[in-house]
Amino acid sequence: MKLALGPVLYYWDRDTMLSFYDEMADAPVDIIYLGETVCSRRHLLRLQDYLDMAERLAAAGKEVVISTQTLIESEYDVKTLRKIAENENFRVEANDMGAVRLLANKLPFVAGSTLNIFNPQTLDLLAGLGASRWVMPVEMSREALVSVLRNRQSGIETEVFAYGRLPLAFSARCFTARHHNLQKDDCQFKCLDYEDGLALKTREGQPFLTLNGIQTQSALVHNLIGELDTLQDAGIDVVRVSPQAHHTGEILRLFREGMEQRLTSAQALAQIEGLMPAASCNGYWHGKPGLDFIRNNPLATV
Amino acid sequence: MQPDKIELVCPAGSLPALKTAVDNGADCVYMGFRDDTNARNFTGLNFGFDNAKEGVRYAHAKGKKVLLALNTYPQDEGWQRWTKAIDNAAELGMDAVILADPGLMQYAAKTHPDLRLHLSVQGSATNYEAINFYHEMFGIQRAVVPRVLALAQVEQLMAGTEVEIELFGFGGLCVMVEGRCALSSYATGDSPNTRGVCSPPKSVRWQETPKGLESRLNGILIDRYDADENAGYPTLCKGRFDVQGETYYAIEEPASLNTLELLPELVRMGIAAIKIEGRQRSPAYVEQVTKVWRQAIDNCLRDKSTFAVKPAWMTELGKVSEGQQQTLGAYYRPWK
Numbered sequence: 202m203k204l205a206l207g208p209v210l211y212y213w214d215r216d217t218m219l220s221f222y223d224e225m226a227d228a229p230v231d232i233i234y235l236g237e238t239v240c241s242r243r244h245l246l247r248l249q250d251y252l253d254m255a256e257r258l259a260a261a262g263k264e265v266v267i268s269t270q271t272l273i274e275s276e277y278d279v280k281t282l283r284k285i286a287e288n289e290n291f292r293v294e295a296n297d298m299g300a301v302r303l304l305a306n307k308l309p310f311v312a313g314s315t316l317n318i319f320n321p322q323t324l325d326l327l328a329g330l331g332a333s334r335w336v337m338p339v340e341m342s343r344e345a346l347v348s349v350l351r352n353r354q355s356g357i358e359t360e361v362f363a364y365g366r367l368p369l370a371f372s373a374r375c376f377t378a379r380h381h382n383l384q385k386d387d388c389q390f391k392c393l394d395y396e397d398g399l400a401l402k403t404r405e406g407q408p409f410l411t412l413n414g415i416q417t418q419s420a421l422v423h424n425l426i427g428e429l430d431t432l433q434d435a436g437i438d439v440v441r442v443s444p445q446a447h448h449t450g451e452i453l454r455l456f457r458e459g460m461e462q463r464l465t466s467a468q469a470l471a472q473i474e475g476l477m478p479a480a481s482c483n484g485y486w487h488g489k490p491g492l493d494f495i496r497n498n499p500l501a502t503v
Numbered sequence: 504m505q506p507d508k509i510e511l512v513c514p515a516g517s518l519p520a521l522k523t524a525v526d527n528g529a530d531c532v533y534m535g536f537r538d539d540t541n542a543r544n545f546t547g548l549n550f551g552f553d554n555a556k557e558g559v560r561y562a563h564a565k566g567k568k569v570l571l572a573l574n575t576y577p578q579d580e581g582w583q584r585w586t587k588a589i590d591n592a593a594e595l596g597m598d599a600v601i602l603a604d605p606g607l608m609q610y611a612a613k614t615h616p617d618l619r620l621h622l623s624v625q626g627s628a629t630n631y632e633a634i635n636f637y638h639e640m641f642g643i644q645r646a647v648v649p650r651v652l653a654l655a656q657v658e659q660l661m662a663g664t665e666v667e668i669e670l671f672g673f674g675g676l677c678v679m680v681e682g683r684c685a686l687s688s689y690a691t692g693d694s695p696n697t698r699g700v701c702s703p704p705k706s707v708r709w710q711e712t713p714k715g716l717e718s719r720l721n722g723i724l725i726d727r728y729d730a731d732e733n734a735g736y737p738t739l740c741k742g743r744f745d746v747q748g749e750t751y752y753a754i755e756e757p758a759s760l761n762t763l764e765l766l767p768e769l770v771r772m773g774i775a776a777i778k779i780e781g782r783q784r785s786p787a788y789v790e791q792v793t794k795v796w797r798q799a800i801d802n803c804l805r806d807k808s809t810f811a812v813k814p815a816w817m818t819e820l821g822k823v824s825e826g827q828q829q830t831l832g833a834y835y836r837p838w839k
Binding site: 271272273274275276278279282297298299300301302303305315317319320321322323324325326327338339340341345348349352367369370371372373374375376379380384385386399400401402403404405406407409410412417419484485488489490491492 | 576577578579580582603604605606607609610626627628629630631632633635636637639651652653656659663678679680682683684685686688689690691692694696697721723724725726727740743744745746747749750753754755833836837838839
């Protein structure tokens with residue numbers, strides 16, 4: 202299995218982004234996804250900045266993939282999409298069918314998790330259009346995945362979102378701006394204030410969701426580090442870690458050590474807990490509500 | 504110049520609702536089968552084969568169309584359930600099927616080339632590149648656009664495609680891009696994409712407590728009501744939550760979409776059809792909403808320059824709106 206770093210889902214300032222990716226150039230990760238996937242108003246890094254960063258990371262030996270915005274609303278969004286699709290140096294992760302249309306039958310592309318590939322028929326169709334890898338939907342279970350992989354015809358690579366707050370929903374409305382009583386068009390870039398998103402709790406204080414601009418994430422951190430053996434058995438090729446404001450390098454190292462069986466799943470789980478911004482969940486992988494957490498090996502619990 | 508036209512597409516969660524919609528002026532009705540092949544998979548709702556057959560006969564006899572929603576994403580273990588539903592739709596003489604899954608569209612296009620295909624709102628197509636993808640690949644002839652675009656964005660989208668556009672005009676409002684929301688499965692295990700349900704009734708619990716009436720979804724507190732407040736169904740994005748110590752409708756207020764005042768603009772833009780949400784609602788709801796919209800559309804088509812929303816229409820629609828509140832949603836840009 203290979204280890205991938207997903208695109209940064211939050212809005213960090215330019216210097217933070219540049220130093221983050223300087224650090225990632227030396228991190229034990231095989232694949233790096235780059236690009237603004239959440240909101241077109243986030244402009245501190247432009248497409249050209251991402252392409253320059255991609256050159257540097259590729260020179261450091263990483264496979265670089267440019268990720269496209271998930272919700273394409275305006276003609277401006279379509280234009281950006283077109284520019285990304287026309288780049289000839291880097292593979293692209295298509296996060297909308299509009300991107301698929303622009304990428305089909307050209308260079309190989311990655312079919313992102315928001316394309317909703319739930320069955321082998323759709324998977325083979327996308328492979329036929331040139332997808333060389335797909336990322337399964339976050340809400341898909343291991344059982345459903347195994348069934349798809351058993352019945353597909355194509356040899357396309359499979360990637361799983363294995364660590365990070367789950368990107369659960371996308372809206373036209375900006376919930377961070379709404380919290381500040383601002384309209385989206387005049388959001389004052391409030392997302393810059395929340396490096397790991399803005400916590401939403403129930404009225405009795407249970408952490409439930411995380412507001413990240415137009416994206417809504419889980420409050421809990423989806424964490425499959427204790428499931429690396431089941432990921433391997435299911436036929437996963439790539440394991441994705443989603444960036445967080447702190448300790449991303451250490452988290453990648455723990456995943457790497459777990460994948461190379463230098464740590465047992467119980468050890469990896471124990472060591473990662475102190476590095477997480479919130480507690481773990483993994484219910485989706487087990488066919489349960491996403492916020493559940495199920496121990497892989499009951500013997501590992503004390 | 505072509506005369507103005509716009510179709511009224513009404514919800515049919517049952518045979519009585521279908522007949523009510525047809526009798527009160529719907530141009531089309533849409534329905535689903537009684538299983539997880541459609542995004543209103545609720546107990547007691549929807550159609551078996553024979554009921555559907557009677558529904559199609561009734562509507563066709565009165566010159567109206569019937570559309571079948573098969574708009575969930577087929578899971579591999581049940582693939583034949585979805586293809587069988589496509590076969591049944593063709594056999595029943597449905598005027599179109601409303602699909603979200605590309606694999607299923609491919610099956611329909613190959614197996615039943617004469618069956619008309621519409622792209623469901625669950626297909627999340629918010630731009631013309633996406634819509635043209637489905638058109639070129641599978642020949643879809645109409646797209647239902649997610650309730651996230653401003654009207655100017657819809658117009659921009661229409662300039663880039665020859666596919667007919669259908670918009671939601673009234674009813675429950677999804678604030679998230681349809682097809683890209685897994686909040687319900689995060690909380691309960693079931694979502695529109697995978698099981699055809701959002702915030703499913705089986706996960707709902709009501710509890711009287713000293714602090715007020717509480718609504719919970721799989722144990723998660725969605726809202727709590729004072730004695731003088733009307734309690735609403737705990738759709739999880741419409742609860743009150745705490746963000747940095749402030750308790751409010753952090754995602755969306757309980758309110759219904761109502762675009763009646765935009766009608767002349769929608770007609771001018773060349774929108775092909777207006778969809779009324781609410782297959783889960785009663786025949787009484789269908790009757791009230793269909794009647795008002797029929798009158799409004801007829802008035803508007805007679806002369807859109809003098810069209811004015813009648814207060815009586817808004818009163819009628821207000822009675823059946825969620826929380827008795829109405830909104831223009833994303834069509835009105837500042838809502839975002």
